[in-house]
Amino acid sequence: MNKILMSGNNIIAEAAIRAGCRFYAGYPITPQNELTEYMAEHMRNVPGGVFIQSESEIAAIHMIIGASATGTRVMTSSSSPGISLKQEGISSMAACELPGVIVNIMRGGPGLGNIRPAQGDYFQATRGGGHGDYRTIVYGPATCQELADLTMDAFDLADKYRTPVMILADGMMGQMMEPVIFKKPKPRKYSEKFMLKGAGAGKSKFIRGLILDAIEMEEHNWKLERKYKIIVDNETLHEEHRTDDAEFVIVAYGTAARIAKGAIKRLRDNGMKVGLFRPITLWPFPELKLRALSGKVKNFLVFEMSTGQMLEDVRLTLQGYANIEFHGRPGGVVPTPAELANVIARHYDKKD
Numbered sequence: 001m002n003k004i005l006m007s008g009n010n011i012i013a014e015a016a017i018r019a020g021c022r023f024y025a026g027y028p029i030t031p032q033n034e035l036t037e038y039m040a041e042h043m044r045n046v047p048g049g050v051f052i053q054s055e056s057e058i059a060a061i062h063m064i065i066g067a068s069a070t071g072t073r074v075m076t077s078s079s080s081p082g083i084s085l086k087q088e089g090i091s092s093m094a095a096c097e098l099p100g101v102i103v104n105i106m107r108g109g110p111g112l113g114n115i116r117p118a119q120g121d122y123f124q125a126t127r128g129g130g131h132g133d134y135r136t137i138v139y140g141p142a143t144c145q146e147l148a149d150l151t152m153d154a155f156d157l158a159d160k161y162r163t164p165v166m167i168l169a170d171g172m173m174g175q176m177m178e179p180v181i182f183k184k185p186k187p188r189k190y191s192e193k194f195m196l197k198g199a200g201a202g203k204s205k206f207i208r209g210l211i212l213d214a215i216e217m218e219e220h221n222w223k224l225e226r227k228y229k230i231i232v233d234n235e236t237l238h239e240e241h242r243t244d245d246a247e248f249v250i251v252a253y254g255t256a257a258r259i260a261k262g263a264i265k266r267l268r269d270n271g272m273k274v275g276l277f278r279p280i281t282l283w284p285f286p287e288l289k290l291r292a293l294s295g296k297v298k299n300f301l302v303f304e305m306s307t308g309q310m311l312e313d314v315r316l317t318l319q320g321y322a323n324i325e326f327h328g329r330p331g332g333v334v335p336t337p338a339e340l341a342n343v344i345a346r347h348y349d350k351k352d
Helices: 008-018 033-045 057-069 080-085 087-096 122-126 144-161 171-175 214-234 254-269 287-293 310-318 337-349
Strands: 004-007 023-026 050-053 074-078 100-106 137-139 164-170 177-180 238-241 248-251 274-279 281-283 299-304 323-328
Touching (some): 004 008, 008 033, 008 100, 008 164, 008 171, 023 033, 023 057, 033 050, 033 171, 050 057, 057 074, 074 080, 080 087, 087 164, 087 214, 100 171, 171 254, 238 254, 238 287, 248 254, 254 299, 254 337, 287 310, 310 323, 323 337
Parallel strands (some): 023 050, 023 074, 074 100, 248 299
Antiparallel strands (some): 004 177
């Protein structure tokens, strides 16, 4: 198979089309506009493909809710403040158990912020972001190849569990170019366990998120919670890089993990045994794997392009098991591997 050189935003769009996405609705916002432009150009060439530039982010999310209810594979994309506007709709998708893929190419914030890459939306993505007891599966890709693979996987998991799935990347990943190979899409499947009540050949499907009876609402919430536990047990992904002999481990995801790998190479060349633990699913967070690593490593440093959001999940996982330090660069500042290596070296020298 030949590799294709593409930008991150275009890779996500092409992977979605190949995965069977046939309805896209979105509203322009930097730094993900190339994704929307690609869908506008190419969806019209796909049989049954529909592209809509909506009048707002709120309209876009509710458009894909309607299309998803018809059985169509759907996607929307935006960047940080636009995703905030979509939260009510994402909550509704989860409540109605409708599959769909939401892409967030993060920028510096809060508020309108700036268009530079950042990782300040981790809380929003991994805690659901909207109201009520619900979760969304969240992928945190670190390479363009993962953008291709995980976008296709996102559609499969959305169908499998009848739930929204989010791709959480940032402006740097959206703009960078790398050669990728698009894998063959899997046949579309549904799990009987998560099918809507009444679903089946010739039967109508009643889809709703408004449940006025308190007992019925409670049971629906517990049903969702049981599904989320199954996701935790079966869909958690992570990567370990040079942890076999590590005495000090960096925990990072996405672009921050790429920077960390560069820093680790520098430190290894200077005799420091440093490794990387990279969550690929940000929710569910790979806490069991990280805690298992703490059985042999007692010193960790969390590195994020934020003031420390994933840090809370690491603390919940490792509190009492290991020492945890933090280094963050928020607001769109992208540190170099050399800068991070210097920070790690200072903490490495102080380790127990």
